[in-house]
Amino acid sequence: MAAPETSTAAVPTLHTNNTVRNAFGGVLSFFILLLIGVLAFSIRLFSVIKYESVIHEFDPYFNYRVTQFLTKKGIYDFWNWFDDRTWYPLGRVIGGTVYPGLTLTAGTIWWLLNSLNIPLSVETVCVFTAPIFSAFASWATYLLTKEVKGAGAGLTAAVLLAMVPSYISRSVAGSYDNEAVAIFALIFTFYLYIKTLNTGSLFYATLNSIAYFYMVCSWGGYTFIINLIPMHVLLCIVTGRYSSRLYIAYAPLVVLGTLLAALVPVVGFNAVMTSEHFASFLVFIIIHVVAFVYYIKGILSPKMFKVAVTLVVSVGLAVCCAVIAVLIALVASSPTKGWSGRSLSLLDPTYASKYIPIIASVSEHQPPTWPSYFMDINVLAFLVPAGIIACFLPLTDASSFVVLYIATSVYFSGVMVRLMLVLAPAACITSGIALSEAFDALTGSIKFQLPGVSTDAEVDAGETSSDTTEAQNDEVKAEKPEETSKDRRSKKSKKKEREHVERPSAKAKVKTKAEKKRLLALPLEASAVSLLLLIVLGAFYVVHCVWAAAEAYSAPSIVLTSRSRDGLHVFDDFREAYSWLRHNTDVDDKVASWWDYGYQTTAMANRTVIVDNNTWNNTHIATVGTAMSSPEKAAWEIFHSLDVKYVLVVFGGLVGYPSDDINKFLWMVRIGGGVFPHIKEPDYLRDGQYRIDSQATPTMLNCLMYKLSYYRFVETDGKAYDKVRRTEIGKKYFKLTHFEEVFTTHHWMVRIYKLKAPKNRIRGKTKKSKSKTSSSSSSKTSGTKKKNPWH
Amino acid sequence: MEAPIRAREILGFTLLSLLFFVCRSSPSHNLLISNAERRIDLSSHIVKVYLTLKVENAGSTPTSEILLAFPPTQVDHLATVEALVTKGKRKKTTIVHLDVKPTELPDAPNETKYFTIYLANPLNSGESTTLEVLYLFTHSLEPFPAEIGQSESQLVFYRDSALILSPYHIKQQTTFLKAPSTKVESFTRVEPTNRAGTEMKYGPYEDRPSYSFSPILIHFENNSPFPVVEELVREVEISHWGNLQVTEQYTLVHGGARHKGVFSRVDYQSRPSLNGVSSLRYLLARLPPRVHSVYYRDEIGNISSSHLRTDSRKSELEIEPRYPLFGGWKATFLIGYGLPLQDFLFESSDDRRYLNFTFGCPLLDTVVDKLTVKVVLPEGSKDPSAVVPFPVEQHFETKYSYLDVVGRTVVVMEKKNLVPVHNSHFQVYYTFKPMFMLAEPLMLTTAFFLFFVACVAYLHIDLSIPSMSPRNLPKFRLKYHSPPEIPQITPRHTATFVCRRLPPSVLTLHHPTAGGGCHLISHLTIGPPPCCIMLSLLLLSNSHSLEILVEHLFVAPSP
Numbered sequence A: 001m002a003a004p005e006t007s008t009a010a011v012p013t014l015h016t017n018n019t020v021r022n023a024f025g026g027v028l029s030f031f032i033l034l035l036i037g038v039l040a041f042s043i044r045l046f047s048v049i050k051y052e053s054v055i056h057e058f059d060p061y062f063n064y065r066v067t068q069f070l071t072k073k074g075i076y077d078f079w080n081w082f083d084d085r086t087w088y089p090l091g092r093v094i095g096g097t098v099y100p101g102l103t104l105t106a107g108t109i110w111w112l113l114n115s116l117n118i119p120l121s122v123e124t125v126c127v128f129t130a131p132i133f134s135a136f137a138s139w140a141t142y143l144l145t146k147e148v149k150g151a152g153a154g155l156t157a158a159v160l161l162a163m164v165p166s167y168i169s170r171s172v173a174g175s176y177d178n179e180a181v182a183i184f185a186l187i188f189t190f191y192l193y194i195k196t197l198n199t200g201s202l203f204y205a206t207l208n209s210i211a212y213f214y215m216v217c218s219w220g221g222y223t224f225i226i227n228l229i230p231m232h233v234l235l236c237i238v239t240g241r242y243s244s245r246l247y248i249a250y251a252p253l254v255v256l257g258t259l260l261a262a263l264v265p266v267v268g269f270n271a272v273m274t275s276e277h278f279a280s281f282l283v284f285i286i287i288h289v290v291a292f293v294y295y296i297k298g299i300l301s302p303k304m305f306k307v308a309v310t311l312v313v314s315v316g317l318a319v320c321c322a323v324i325a326v327l328i329a330l331v332a333s334s335p336t337k338g339w340s341g342r343s344l345s346l347l348d349p350t351y352a353s354k355y356i357p358i359i360a361s362v363s364e365h366q367p368p369t370w371p372s373y374f375m376d377i378n379v380l381a382f383l384v385p386a387g388i389i390a391c392f393l394p395l396t397d398a399s400s401f402v403v404l405y406i407a408t409s410v411y412f413s414g415v416m417v418r419l420m421l422v423l424a425p426a427a428c429i430t431s432g433i434a435l436s437e438a439f440d441a442l443t444g445s446i447k448f449q450l451p452g453v454s455t456d457a458e459v460d461a462g463e464t465s466s467d468t469t470e471a472q473n474d475e476v477k478a479e480k481p482e483e484t485s486k487d488r489r490s491k492k493s494k495k496k497e498r499e500h501v502e503r504p505s506a507k508a509k510v511k512t513k514a515e516k517k518r519l520l521a522l523p524l525e526a527s528a529v530s531l532l533l534l535i536v537l538g539a540f541y542v543v544h545c546v547w548a549a550a551e552a553y554s555a556p557s558i559v560l561t562s563r564s565r566d567g568l569h570v571f572d573d574f575r576e577a578y579s580w581l582r583h584n585t586d587v588d589d590k591v592a593s594w595w596d597y598g599y600q601t602t603a604m605a606n607r608t609v610i611v612d613n614n615t616w617n618n619t620h621i622a623t624v625g626t627a628m629s630s631p632e633k634a635a636w637e638i639f640h641s642l643d644v645k646y647v648l649v650v651f652g653g654l655v656g657y658p659s660d661d662i663n664k665f666l667w668m669v670r671i672g673g674g675v676f677p678h679i680k681e682p683d684y685l686r687d688g689q690y691r692i693d694s695q696a697t698p699t700m701l702n703c704l705m706y707k708l709s710y711y712r713f714v715e716t717d718g719k720a721y722d723k724v725r726r727t728e729i730g731k732k733y734f735k736l737t738h739f740e741e742v743f744t745t746h747h748w749m750v751r752i753y754k755l756k757a758p759k760n761r762i763r764g765k766t767k768k769s770k771s772k773t774s775s776s777s778s779s780k781t782s783g784t785k786k787k788n789p790w791h
Numbered sequence B: 001m002e003a004p005i006r007a008r009e010i011l012g013f014t015l016l017s018l019l020f021f022v023c024r025s026s027p028s029h030n031l032l033i034s035n036a037e038r039r040i041d042l043s044s045h046i047v048k049v050y051l052t053l054k055v056e057n058a059g060s061t062p063t064s065e066i067l068l069a070f071p072p073t074q075v076d077h078l079a080t081v082e083a084l085v086t087k088g089k090r091k092k093t094t095i096v097h098l099d100v101k102p103t104e105l106p107d108a109p110n111e112t113k114y115f116t117i118y119l120a121n122p123l124n125s126g127e128s129t130t131l132e133v134l135y136l137f138t139h140s141l142e143p144f145p146a147e148i149g150q151s152e153s154q155l156v157f158y159r160d161s162a163l164i165l166s167p168y169h170i171k172q173q174t175t176f177l178k179a180p181s182t183k184v185e186s187f188t189r190v191e192p193t194n195r196a197g198t199e200m201k202y203g204p205y206e207d208r209p210s211y212s213f214s215p216i217l218i219h220f221e222n223n224s225p226f227p228v229v230e231e232l233v234r235e236v237e238i239s240h241w242g243n244l245q246v247t248e249q250y251t252l253v254h255g256g257a258r259h260k261g262v263f264s265r266v267d268y269q270s271r272p273s274l275n276g277v278s279s280l281r282y283l284l285a286r287l288p289p290r291v292h293s294v295y296y297r298d299e300i301g302n303i304s305s306s307h308l309r310t311d312s313r314k315s316e317l318e319i320e321p322r323y324p325l326f327g328g329w330k331a332t333f334l335i336g337y338g339l340p341l342q343d344f345l346f347e348s349s350d351d352r353r354y355l356n357f358t359f360g361c362p363l364l365d366t367v368v369d370k371l372t373v374k375v376v377l378p379e380g381s382k383d384p385s386a387v388v389p390f391p392v393e394q395h396f397e398t399k400y401s402y403l404d405v406v407g408r409t410v411v412v413m414e415k416k417n418l419v420p421v422h423n424s425h426f427q428v429y430y431t432f433k434p435m436f437m438l439a440e441p442l443m444l445t446t447a448f449f450l451f452f453v454a455c456v457a458y459l460h461i462d463l464s465i466p467s468m469s470p471r472n473l474p475k476f477r478l479k480y481h482s483p484p485e486i487p488q489i490t491p492r493h494t495a496t497f498v499c500r501r502l503p504p505s506v507l508t509l510h511h512p513t514a515g516g517g518c519h520l521i522s523h524l525t526i527g528p529p530p531c532c533i534m535l536s537l538l539l540l541s542n543s544h545s546l547e548i549l550v551e552h553l554f555v556a557p558s559p
Helices: A016-050 A059-073 A075-079 A101-115 A122-149 A151-162 A165-171 A178-199 A202-218 A222-238 A244-263 A275-299 A302-333 A341-347 A351-355 A370-377 A380-391 A397-415 A417-449 A455-467 A470-484 A491-520 A524-552 A573-584 A595-605 A618-629 A632-641 A661-675 A698-702 A704-710 A758-771 A777-787 B002-023 B265-270 B434-460
Strands: A004-006 A560-564 A567-571 A590-592 A646-650 A739-744 A750-755 B031-041 B047-057 B063-070 B078-087 B094-103 B113-123 B128-137 B141-143 B155-161 B169-178 B184-187 B193-196 B199-208 B215-221 B227-239 B243-254 B283-287 B292-298 B306-310 B315-319 B330-340 B345-347 B353-358 B367-376 B382-387 B393-399 B408-418 B425-431 B475-481 B493-499 B507-510 B518-526 B531-539 B545-552
Touching (some): A016 A151, A059 A101, A059 A122, A101 A178, A122 A151, A122 A165, A122 A397, A151 A417, A165 A178, A165 A370, A165 A524, A178 A244, A178 A397, A202 A244, A222 A244, A222 A397, A275 A302, A370 A380, A370 A417, A380 A397, A417 A524, A573 A646, A573 B330, A618 A632, A618 A661, A632 A750, A661 A704, A698 A704, A739 B265, B047 B063, B078 B113, B227 B353
Parallel strands (some): B227 B367
Antiparallel strands (some): A646 A750, B078 B094, B078 B128, B094 B113, B141 B155, B155 B215, B243 B330, B306 B315, B345 B353, B353 B425, B367 B408, B393 B408, B475 B545, B507 B545, B518 B531
């Protein structure tokens, strides 16, 4: 259509200066990235420095235990691992129910180090996996933002992500949880998607599918990707941005990605059978229809095309209706409409609290409060809107993706505190864009307004400095085609070539550019002040992040410290109890506790537990909840039927540790009552208030949890003053007939009781009849029958 | 109720065997013991026996071997036997240690086990000498009752013989037993027997024939905790960069009366003098001076209850297990520390190096059932050999540590039933060339160097297949007019150029300068030859034509 014209270029000799500057910029950004990686890693080491190199909290202990198994027994045993140490007597198929990404990653790192004869322990590798992957995540953020808005925005976003408190909270050293690697996988998948979208390269599309596979391996949050990308594709199609690049970015991802996802045992056929994935298939169909229409449009004349459209639309609508009706019928036939409980609670925030107390009982599944936004993303919350505006100037495929990402993640973070983690990268990317654009505009104006700087020099500088200017952005764009085709020439020669191209056009541009700049320029004072304010804002962010990393999110929660006048006081009761269980009970003894402590008990005490943090069997958890909320004898019977030998309760009343079992007790009642209706929540509440003092209900004062927590508590201070509830307890002197105290830790935080042998039952019955409470015995016996599914 | 019955059975059995001993005719030894005094210290769970023997050679031939006899039940618990002779008079006394070796005698009555003391100078006929013998028993105090509650005190049995078992005729002998407290429940009387406070005196007994045996049983209170290390693995790693890293893995158990029933923290904390008196609350480890980087942890992390006190002569590490150990309770933990190498590594005269380190367990007053000492020599060391003052099992292993290629030789020494007396020094000799110290730094340097070389090479070597067109045409100016069917180039229009003269190689687009302006060329793809270039254009406003500069990058322009 257009004939190429050749023009010879005179190559000016004075541009070596520019080459050096470009090379310098490249090296500089490389080192900045390196430092960002170091920053991301080292800001997460506060927990190791302040406490010790230890696995944190609850879930990480399970992951750690799985990793230990993996490194000891190998990959095949890992896939086939049936764990009989948990969910007694059901057991759990670990290989098929766990997202293996994290454990395989840490296992691979460990194996690699050990094959290089670097004898790091599995624990050390596990502790430091999260910080390492945070460094990777910030580099992935750089790549993603660079694809969207250029290298300057990329670097800014990477710095922001390296220390965003929300992400730090999940990835401090020792926080060995799925999210640690999943956030990296998430960002990297998005980067590859954008990269494919920008280049239309099938190579990146394939990489994208593999990154998606890694994400599926790592975290259940992969459904976010497989819903967000189709949404974006749909958005592009609707706004008339369909292109072959979009097709290449999307179609391989769905096909390859779904196939790969189905390889992960925990996902398996869910990848094609649950509603979470249906959106992607629908969009997959739509994009093919659209591609087909574009193709037809190309080969038919406009008139014929119109005829074809009416024909196809009428037939197609009928077929679609039929298909959709069938699909809806299929989906509606399943009780949860094909959606898993957690996903449903995402769509309907009130779902969980209404139907699934076990999901609602986890604090991280609660909706966040406003302060938690400020705590977790801090000043980014204010920068995000600016970033969104910057994304619209101009709106490209990539920037529209960022806008969509931030919009959806804001919604999801509003549903669950935990998903604040998904919001954090989006907030960092948009804020990075906003900051970088703002700096760009402000420094540009200052440069322009400064007297003594010639226009020529200004433009020259604008093109080469700080790689955030428009010219540089275009250059970045222009560079892409080079990369797509397989010419592998050295970076240096590329740069040199680019200089040569730049010259003639630059001369032509000088005028227009200068004019444009003049129009956009702000007054010198205003830009200087705003620059200063932006720096202050950044400083505030850094200070807050360091504080959050050092103070708020570094506690490993298995060892607590408190600062008092006479120095640091360490509460190491959890490990004291687990260590006692590990060494002084029989290896096959079963330990019952509330499910929070299940993972820790299996990992640290190596004892069989009844329920653990993987809350897959609601009935089983309800059985334990029922036992805890029943009177002693009924509880003994439930525990005895489960072959339990020890009961572990966490009690914070002596030292004031607030997250103990008495504070969690209402959830036990609720979950237990959800399955066994004879446990009724109002029985434990006095006028709707939960209390353990003398006003408490008799049911409350006679339930097992109360008794095990406060057994002989009165003898510590004579008054039985509970420091957590800030009150004296209701029933101070009582004896245990079916349980005996076998171990209590130094600060009373963990108390372990042993079930007395069955022969004591008769004696217990005669004594018990006296202390029968309001709950009728007939309902109790009927409840007991239902309570013991293994009788 | 079972335990006393069993005890009685054993007693009966020993009495029977005693009869057997007594009836036997004495062996044809020339030696006789003119005076024997035995002091048995029962204050801790390690039973210390000091035996003073005055040996007389009544025969005609000089002899240098003196036999000590032990009943088989005691031999299993015998940790060590030492013998010494004091020489000289008054102030100029010197102590000479004598060799003691286990001996098998063919006609040992009733499985009696023997140890032979080798005198430095043979004892001539008619001469006499005084020997000091010290031997220690472990696991010899049997708790009775075997299980006690938290508030009860610990009572134990000790069994022995009132008469010293000996293959020789003993003219006169006395035995003193020292209990830790005055609370002695009962003791067997073999007249003359006296008790004064904590001490019981058996004897003096005159002219007892060889192999005399008279079992006694003492039941007394011993509230000291019985710390028993079931297994201890000490790993000593030598680094010629100046550090000696010691790692000790303990499996500790309280060997006293088993804990029974409840453990009540409230009783334990409020009445410590009455509750859990025999519980093991803390341990003291005596470490070498100038110790650094001490850690104390177990498999689930750091244990925060420990104190380190250092002075110029010794370091003391006071450690508390995570929980107080009652009878039968176990705990495992790990102690690690670093030491300056120059305090322990020396060069011997034959140009070899040797490590001089203590063998036993640094915890005070503990019994170690099984000890494994591993000395990890630096990589590249040769001809290792260990010198230990007592018999141990030895073998070699190979260990791979940081960046090792050939592995480090590990000298492994194993010994059972150790007491603090075994804390003597041992030596491991080996040869080592200092060049090997540089192996790992050099390896790392080489690896990084090669990595950088590879990077440089990758950036500088062009591996692409050269294009067929050597055209020296670096740039094309493309003039694009809107096609006839479309009146204007609308925003986001795809323009297609067909360039027949262009090779399908890399193209770079430059900023187009058409009026109105192409804001951004968001994408460019190159079709198959004849080369199509498809451009997606994003225009700020509609225009009829625009000019795009395309550069053919492959051919480098020559200025």
